[in-house]
Amino acid sequence: MIVCVEGVNGCGKSTLAAILVDMWTRGQAVALDPVQHTRFGGALRSAIMAAESLGADAETLAFASARLHTATALAGQRCPPARELVVLERWAGAVVAYGTVAGSSPFLLRALEAALAGALPVDVTVLVDVPGEVAAARLTQQTSTQANRFETRGSAYLERVRRQYLAWASLRQVPVINGLQDLHTIAGHVTRLIETTAAVTDPGGGHTTKETA
Ligand SMILES: Nc1ncnc2c1ncn2[C@@H]1O[C@H](COP(=O)(O)OP(=O)(O)O)[C@@H](O)[C@H]1O
C-alpha cells in the first residue's frame, strides 16, 4: 500500500506520516521523502538548494527527476505488498503546485505529472490543507531543522502554492483534509481512506491500523 501525503511546507506531512506508520499493524511501515530517498536525489536536492538562480523548468525537472529515481529504486525492491505501508511525503501534486507557482511550462508540468503517476502505483493520495499564514507560523516555530529556501518565502508564497494544490486536488479528485484539525483526527480520516482502499486491494487482510484514540 502506497499512501501519498501532499501539502505545503508546514501543513503537517512529516508528523502525519510518522503517526500513520506508528498506527500500521499489518506489516512493515515506512515513511519516506521521495526527493531525498536515494543518494542521487539527495545530491540533486542539495544542488537545487545551492543554485543561485535556477530557471523554473530546470528546477521542476530536477525535483521530478529525484522522485522518478525513487520510483525506480522502489520498483527494484518490488513495490510493497498490500500488507506493507509506504508513506510518501509528496509526489506528483508538488510538481504541479510548486512548479506552477515557480512559472514552469504547463506542458512540462502535465508531462511530468503523467510520468510520475505512471512510475509508481500510489494507492491513496490526500492533500493536507492549511492556510499559508498557518503554515508559515508553524515553520517559524520549528527550530529542529534548518529552513530551506522554500520555507523562508513567507505566508503569501505558501498561500499561492496552497491555491495551486487546491486546484490540482479538485481536478484530480484528491481528498482534501483540513490540516487545522487535531493530528489524530486527521490521521483518522486518512486511516479510513486506507481501510476503504485496502478492502478492495486486499479483501482478506483484516484490520489495517490500530484504533485512533
Ligand atoms: N494538525 C496540526 N496541528 C497543530 N500543529 C501541527 C499539526 N500538524 C503539524 N503540526 C506542527 O507543525 C509543524 C510542521 O509540521 P511538519 O509535520 O514538519 O510539516 P511538513 O512536513 O508538512 O513540513 C511541526 O512543529 C508540527 O508539530
Ligand SMILES: Cc1cn([C@H]2C[C@H](O)[C@@H](COP(=O)(O)OP(=O)(O)O)O2)c(=O)[nH]c1=O
Ligand atoms: C518545484 C518544486 C519545489 N518543491 C519544494 C518544496 C519543498 O519545500 C522543497 C524541498 O522539497 P522536499 O525535499 O521534498 O521537502 P522538504 O524539504 O519540505 O521536506 O522544494 C518540491 O518539493 N517539488 C517541486 O517540484
